[in-house]
Every structure is written in structure tokens, then in C-alpha cells.
Amino acid sequence: MLTHARAVTFDKPIWRTQGFAGTATGGGCFDITWDNSYNDTYAIAGFLSNGDGGDDEQAGFFAQKRTLEERILDNMEAWYGPEGKSGVVATKTWNGESLYGHEGHERSARSHDYGRFKKHPLVDNIIFAGTESEGEHGHMEGAVIAGLRAAKEVFKITSKLS
Amino acid sequence: MGGSHALISNLLRDINILAAADPRVTLTMSANAACSSLASSGAASTALTATTSSTSSETNEQIAATAAILAMPTYAIANAVAFEPALPASTKSQMLQTSTWMYGMGKATGEPH
DSSP, rough: OOOEEEEEEEEOOHHHHTTTSOOOOTTTTTTEEHHHOOOOOOOOEEEEEEESSGHHHHHHHHHSSOOHHHHHHHHHHHHHHHGGOOOEEOOOEETOOOTTOOOTGGTTTTTTOOTTTOOOOOOEEEEEEGGGGSSSSSSSHHHHHHHHHHHHHHHHHHHHOO | OOHHHHHHHHHHHHHHHHHHOOOTTOOOOOEEEEEEEEEEOOSSSOOEEEEEEEEEOOOOEEEESOOOOEEEESSHHHHHEEEESSSOOOHHHHHTTSTTTTTTTOOOOOOOO
């Protein structure tokens, strides 16, 4: 089970008041962070570095005798000053959300063999356009390409009708 | 606003502008409704009926359409939507073997303090 991502929420966007975008790479706990704020909730989200997340998380946790949460807040303090300590570390994982998958999924031989299912095989007017429907193995690119393809398919269907 | 939320809100803004300018477009949005079944009788102007189920109300809504685009993970399509005609068994089985992108990764969430 992998749980590499974390968010740190704040009462105010302390990074913006210092002129920062919230995007950072390398150093501290995180490989990369970004501004994940929405409306009045201000958050820095990021992927944890090896040793501070994922498969190594438990080992790192016990070896350093400090909680991951403490290390993340120290990281925020190092980057954004004392106010960095005021953050609250939040986590959500999709593991266990049965709509999207199941335990052991990642070990399936064809698990990430994306791009094979682009529409209902028996009818033309049910089109699949999730990022997994494209061979760009996820990411935003797959989603954008899938959206463009789906739009073209719909135009093709509606132009036949008119 | 953060990057992903900015992207979503700007897309929504553009969709609203396009929908307002085109009388053929009706925009219906619900954050709580999910498409539970799709029935298609082939290519015709209202060949497809989508039934939504909502977590916030007991009533299911039926929408007639020319086509449907499911912008969902392959697994979720096979797992959560009842199709007419049904997906061939082998297709459904293979779709259920396709893992959702980033499924195994922890997702970060920001809750108000």
C-alpha cells in the first residue's frame, strides 16, 4: 500500500504573503509540493520523498522517533518561517474506496495497460474518456487527449443525424 | 486558488459561457448524482437513456441523449454503471483489471480548520 501524498492546511496562505507560489521541489520531506487551496481552505499538498513516505514510511517513522506529522511541519517552518508550524497535516487515501479499485489491483498484470477501452464495444454512442482510456498512462495528458477524442466522436455521431 | 482547483473552475466558467451561447446546450450539474445505468439502442437522436442516482434524494432522473461520455476511471465504469446492452463479460473482466490512475497513492485533502 502506498501513501505518498500529504496536505498541510493553514488558516491563511502564508506562502503567498511571502511572494511564493507554493510550488517547491526537493529538500525536506517533500519531493514536490503545490498550492492546493480551495476557497477559504489554504493548503500545501505534496508527494513525500523516499524515506518519508510510501513503503519506507513505517521504517522512517520508527527510526527517527518523530512522527511524520512533526517532520512535515518542521519542513513547512524551514520553508515559510514560524507560521509554517501552524499547519494541520491532512491525508486521504483512495485505498478502500471500492468504486475506484481494490486492494491488490496494482499487482494485476494489465493493471496499467491503459488505452484499450475507449468506448462500449457494442454501441458507438457510449464513449469512455477517463485518463485510463488513453495510452498516456494517466496524468493530465491522458485526460485531455481522452476529452478531445470523445468530443470528436460526439461530433461524428451528431453530424450523421443532421 | 491552487492549480487543480483553478483549472476546474476555469473549465466550468468556459463551459457555462459556451452553454449560454448555444441554445442546443442544456447544462445540468449535480455534485451528488451519479450515473447508474446507460441504455443505448444505437445511433439515433435520442437513442440513449441515462439514469442517475443521487445520494441526496430518492428520485432517480432519466436523461435522453444522443451520446454519453463517461469521464471516469475504466474500473469505475465497469464497476458502477449498468449498461444496456451489457458489456461483454471478457471486456468487463479486463476493465476491472485496469487500476485507477493513482489509486494506490494517498490523496491530499484540505479540511477547514
